[in-house]
Amino acid sequence: MKTAKKLGLAVAVATTMGLSSAAMAEEVNIGFSGPLSGGAALYGENVLSGLRMAAEEINANGGFDIDGENHTINIVALDDQYSPAQAATNAKRLVQESDVPAIFIPHSGGIFALMDFNVEDDFLVMAYTSVPTITEQGNPLTVRIPPTFxxxxxxxxxxxxxxxxxxxxxxxxxxxxxxxxxxxxxxxxxxxxxxxxxxxxxxxxxxxxxxxxxxxxxxxxxxxxxxxxxxxxxxxxxxxxxxxxxxxxxxxxxxxxxxxxxxxxxxxxxxxxxxxxxxxxVYETDAAQNFIKRYEEKYGKAPGSEAAFNYLALHGLVEAMDEAESTDPTVVRAALSDAIANLKASKNPYEVIGVDEKGGFITSPTxxxxxxxxxxxxxx
The missing domain is CATH 3.40.50.2300 (Response regulator)
Structure with a gap:
């Protein structure tokens, strides 16, 4: 079972809560590689804010269980400045140093770069991109989060x-x-x-x-x-x-x-x-409005789709780990569709109903x- 080790890296962005039950829990590191500097820095931060918000909620609620042991989530974030080559380097580092079972990445160039070795290196690519060919490659450990463009x-x-x-x-x-x-x-x-x-x-x-x-x-x-x-x-x-x-x-x-x-x-x-x-x-659903209110209270601004989609994706990923009682990427991927479908409405602002056979979230474009x-x- 892939279980993460704690990191002391200065570049890591750790999202943990010091609550009594969570304090003794073992951490599972989840990776992020995206633009955190340069012209696309706001875009990368918006994605990361959704992941942080989900991780803090999961940890504040006591984490999740794997084989009877309590676990919490730790987000380890690295800046790739939108560079596919740097994204690949970051992914190698995240796997080797942080033992991550999954890496969230919000640009297609980096996603394609990671798909060259993610099966061999045994980690899920959580792809925030609407490029249709991402899920046409047949990569069994790649999940596309938004609808295709x-x-x-x-x-x-x-x-x-x-x-x-x-x-x-x-x-x-x-x-x-x-x-x-x-x-x-x-x-x-x-x-x-x-x-x-x-x-x-x-x-x-x-x-x-x-x-x-x-x-x-x-x-x-x-x-x-x-x-x-x-x-x-x-x-x-x-x-x-x-x-x-x-x-x-x-x-x-x-x-x-x-x-x-x-x-x-x-x-x-x-x-x-x-x-x-x-x-x-503009969404008027209860799930969307509930998320918007909580996000605004936390960050002082309205959320975009980057935050909302990645927020629900991390909740779904952790639910899949909980249901599968494993962090093994292959096992988690197999459990992900049911986990997404079973998410509480408050955790699913876009009302995604599952994952299709090619690895794409099932939702409606607007x-x-x-x-x-x-x-x-x-x-x-």
Whole structure:
């Protein structure tokens, strides 16, 4: 059985509670590798906040049992600055030094890098990405947390062409996930009869001044501009497009969130006529609203999907360990679907109903449009 050892590493982010029953419990380390510095740092911190919140709740409630022994969760987080190579190095370190049975990672380049050796090294990849090919690889120890984006591509394209026009300028990010998104939306756009009038991908992770790249897109006089990476730089790209006189619409890649981009640009007005995924804040279910309230009380801000999905994923992972009475990755993976399905509503803000045979969480994608200064849900 894989049981973690305590770490004294300065780089580790430990999430433990000093309650009486938990204090004597044995820790199970869970790994995280993601951007905690650079332009995507806010994105990485949002993912990590959901994991920390779940871990603190689990530990505060007395942890969980394996073979009659009490265990708690310890999150060990390493910064990879969105680099696949660094993510792979971090994963090796997490396995060798922290004996982790699972690593959460929120970018496709890093996920693909870890999938090259995770079965051999015996750890679960908890993949926060909507790239469809992640679960098409047949990797038995990889779990995809959010819904795939292929549905978004078609829905966003159809809505944009039908409502805003046929000329598209493409200004997405340069990381692997954004490249895949851009390739798919270009195909969908032209198949629908649209025209791509400009392409200028930009490094959202390193730059805050996008005027040069954005000006090239604006000069092509598009009806719609495709943008997207992490929410903060995406908001800056959109803001700078407006400052350069762009009055058209935006398609926002699902990694970026409308509500978070609005925080960057000072409200929804600059994001008028933007189509993207529906923010968690718009969900009216009891499960979502309950999570939002608790998250806001803890962090002083509204949660995004990164926090919510990874929060429920860690609760599901620990429930699977509890039910399987093991931290063995293969055994835990086999128990994960039932564990997710049996989660209490308060632990499942997106109401995920299980894990499909390929390793993807089963949930419904959503679409929203900014119209007249409000975020409006649209039929998907």
């Amino acid at each position: 292929d549905g978004y591509v078609k829905a966003f394209t159809d809505y944009a062409i039908e409502n805003w026009g046929t000329k598209l300028a493409m200004g997405g990010a340069t990381h692997e996930y954004a490249k895949i998104w851009a390739s798919m939306i270009e195909k969908a756009w032209t198949a629908k009869g649209g025209e791509v009038v400009a392409k200028n991908p930009m490094d959202y992770n390193k730059s805050a001044d996008f005027f040069t790249g954005v000006s090239r897109l604006v000069a092509s006089e598009p009806d719609v501009m495709f943008v997207g990476g992490a929410s903060e730089p995406t908001g800056l790209v959109m803001q700078q497009a407006r400052q350069l006189g762009y009055e058209g619409a935006f398609i926002m890649m699902d990694q970026a969130k409308i509500s978070e981009a609005a925080n960057v640009v000072g409200g929804l007005e600059p994001l008028e006529d933007t189509v993207g995924v529906m923010p968690l804040s 679409m929203a449009v900014v119209k007249d200064g409000e975020i409006v849900e649209k039929e998907f």
